[in-house]
Amino acid sequence: MYMSLTDSLTFNNGATVTNRLVMPPMITFHANEDGTVSQTTLDYYGARSNVAGMIIVEACSVTETGKGVPFQIGVYDDKFIPGLKQLAQTLKKDGNKAIVQLQHAGRESGEAYKLFNEAHAPSAFDMEFLGYPVKELTNEQIESIIEDFGQATRRLMEAGFDGVEIHGANHYLLQQFFSEYSNRRTDNWGGSLEKRMKFPLAVVKEVCRVVEESGRKDFIIGYRISPEEIHEENFGYSYKESTQLIDAVLAYPLDYIHLSLMTQYDQKATNSDRTYSELFKEVIADRAKLIIVSNVFSQTDAEKALEYGDLVGIGRASLIDPEFGKKIIENRGDEIVSTLTQAQFDKAKWPPVLSQMYKSGNYPLPPMPGIETI
Structure with missing residues (x-):
């Protein structure tokens, strides 16, 4: 069936977005130093209130000890709710859906290490590329972090947001638990594929529980995943494992799956002649919608990308043209x-x-067209 970018879309929970475009989460360093919403935050998102039908606020930290970068929005305390309310109102002023991405950075918690001289991960071993040591999470800490995702969801509902996206991609904590490279535990949280799934599934379960108890049937819940983790000799998982995780995730009432792709929306899986989109659509079926992203800069690009998903993320394009x-x-x-x-x-x-x-070349996304002119 032909789909247009201007078509509305209704999720399984009944929530409707006015078009098929999504501004995906991209870390942009705009909060105040204490994690509260700043005027810069409001100006940045206010300029983009009609960039897409759904706007996802990037990587908000569910716990202070899991902060990844400076100037990151916090959602780990009720003190953040007033500023979050302002942000939700700013994003929704043109009738769009406002979503917040929930993150714990795990081993990538460089900002937390600066603050507390500690960073935590599923397992502690020598990761020279970090520049600081990490400690293995205890079972008590793991259970607490699961609760933190739920409490962050509660705060965001109170602040007036339309949904949350659970960040299971880009080498942050949920992916670290799922990865056989970074998760070397021998307890109930690691080892077999089933055990490596336990933490991300526990987070999903907790978020869904909080939403269900709130009575907000139209509150959107999404899950972002990096479809593979293969870096030369460091193997975390392939699409064969990640599609099994998504199959398990969708035993819960999620509304969308968001593929984190770095090169192209029609990128093919490793050692496969099929695209990630095809592979994940097969598993998702009609249980949720699929957001596809990467290298979309024009209407033509977006129309082509829509052939691979139900919604199209316009990342760098939304940075250029609000x-x-x-x-x-x-x-x-x-x-x-x-x-x-x-x-x-x-x-x-x-x-x-x-x-x-971006101008220094230290931003993790691919190069920005025209940045050299600024």
Whole structure:
């Protein structure tokens, strides 16, 4: 069946988004130092309130000891709720769905290490690339973090958000538990594939429990996953394992699965002639929707990407042109700006730290077209 970018979409829980475009979560370093929502946060997201039908706020920390980067929004205390309410109102002012990505950075908790001289992971072993040691999480700490995901969800419902995305990708804590490279435990949380699934599934279960008890039947729950973890000699898992995880995740009432892809929306799996989209769609079936991302900069790109998923993420494109979705809806897709200029940069309201990191080449996303002109 033909789908248009301007078609609405209704999730299994009854929530409806007005179009098929999604602004995916991208760390942009805009909160205050204490994790509260800043004016920079409101300016950045306010400029993008109609960039897509659904906007996902990036990597908000569910616990202070799991903070990955500076200027990261916190959702681990009720003190954050007033600022989060402002953010939800800012994002939703044009009728779009506002989602928050829930994250614990695990071994990647560099900011937490600066604050507390500690970072935690499923297992402790020599990871020279980090530049600091990590400690193995105790069973008590693991159970506490699971509860933290649930409490963060409660706060976000109270703040007026439309949903949460559980961050199980990009080498953060949920992926670390699932990976046979980073999870070397021999207890109930590691070893076999089934045991390595236990932590991410426990987080999903807890988030779903909190939402169900709230009575918010239309509250959206998504799960983001990196479909493979294969880095030369370091093997974490292949798509054969990650599709099994998603099959297990979808035993719970989730609304979407979000594939984290770095090169192309039609990227093929390792040692396979099939795309990740095909492989995951086969497992997902009609149980949830699929968000596909990567290398979408124009209306034509987005239309092609929609052939691979139900919703299309416009990451770097949304950083360049905050009116990406609005222009398509108003039949002005040919006016989308896909390369940064100084004038467009001024309109885009980038947080200062994001600008510095992109210009220095230290940002983890692929290069930004036109960044050298800024």
